Amino acid sequence: MRTSNQEILDRNRVKLNIEEIRKEFPILDQEVHGKPLVYFDNAATTQKPRSVIQALTQYYTGYNANIHRGIHTLAEKATTAFEATREAVRDFLNAAEVEEVIFTHGTTEGINLVASSYGKENIKEGDEIIISAMEHHSNIVPWQILCQEKGAHLKVIPVNEAGEIIFEEYEKLLNEKTKIVSIVHVSNTLGTINPIKEVIQKAHDAGAVVLIDGAQASSHLELDVQDLDCDFYVFSMHKLYGPTGSGILYGKRALLEKMPPYKGGGEMIKEVTFEKTTYNDIPYKFEAGTPNIADVVAIKSALDFVQELGKENIAEHENKLLAYANQKLSQIPGLKFIGTAKEKVSVISFVMEGLHHFDIGQMLDARGVAVRTGHHCTQPLMQVYGIEGTVRASFSVYNTKQEIDIMVEGLEKVVKIIK
């Protein structure tokens, strides 16, 4: 594994200058309701560094052209930039081959692609697909649709009170009928880091393939798809400092090559006659139509941003914020954490006695603090906890302890008002 070398890690480990990093995010320099913006909705989407915004502008002002087929200079430039991103993603994931990287609109499309394409060929009546109780709706509904079409069954790994999957229950669910295990790497609602390496191993032992929903994990954790041995890994770039509407599907070559196309159109074909069409090779087979060129080009800047800071350094800063927020919030009377897993990223969900999450969100917004409230697209998980929703604060590399203090003051005020 790339990151196992402790010496390299230590050598690379530096304390980040957060004030300098903040300057790279133009959006942070603004007031909301007359108060400085405190952006704690990073699990929904992160803000974008200047380099990403500039990459978009440079593309449209310098070399906008349709890629791959053009023979003129601009088309070549655009194609080169587009494919350079693919290589950057391969490196980011430590994938074996660049062809295993497919550009999508985001996590949701990645999961739908696999459910539709892989599912079409490999799922039959009576088969079983396993997900967990903490999945985002995006990792539930596509499998439900597939199960309905094929007469297959969806099985759900339960979670404990802390918000961790119950591994023994997972093992009990696995059997020869299990064809797919699709599980979230990091819960968007709770911040729980799932033991996916073990999950993948057990699934493979049972003969199933595994899709990992990395939407929340990709910005916080080191990724190595070869070490994980996952069959598919999907994530969205907009949660990773990149543009909206862009995402990645990693898939093992052997699987992708056997899968039928997901959409038909240009780019994905080799030859078309009215009688028969032969499909292009991967990754293009899954990239029908003119792709989201500008955003894909800008993805590279987002990944460069992360690589320059060092993921381990980002994680260290975020974990400090998480610990600080945990300690501060635990002193607020009536506040209850939802999700207290041992292994967590910098996402905190909570509820407060006698208060609706919507009101808490509004009161914090009045102080310029942006949090997310509601069920976070994980309604089944809310049912596990018997609640309608939570307040979720999620921290990124540009957040500070001072900002957490502002949120905590706001919450203390809310408690006083209610009394």
Added chain:
Amino acid sequence: MEKGSINEIQDQIIDEFSLLDGDMEMANIYLMELGQKLPELDEAHKIDDNLVKGCQSKVWLKTHFDDGRIIYQADSNTAITKGLVSLLVRILSDQQAEDIINADLYFIDKIGMNRFIGTQRSNGFGAMIKQMKLFAVAYNTKMKNQT
């Protein structure tokens, strides 16, 4: 006491909020206080038929007609939305159907609450206004058909 016109009540509300000097936190607190004063809707009326769809906060709206006027009763499960709802009830309840249909609810913008409009998925406030007007239209149509 004679009920004021829709615009008279709106102007009163604008005056009240102007004292808060644009402080959003104070406005939220004031809304919560107003919400607390709104008589609670009987649990028996908090049914799906009376529910105005919103994603995060629920709003229930119950209507009846009294001598050409429409009486609204409403409730919400969140404090701030309940405050907003109480303002709508204060303005529109016990008014003539025609006046409700033609009401220009300019107070929303003036008190800085337009952010709640158009976010029907989150709080149901915008949907509630539509629903209140719809009731007035339905009532008017019914009356015209009878005469």
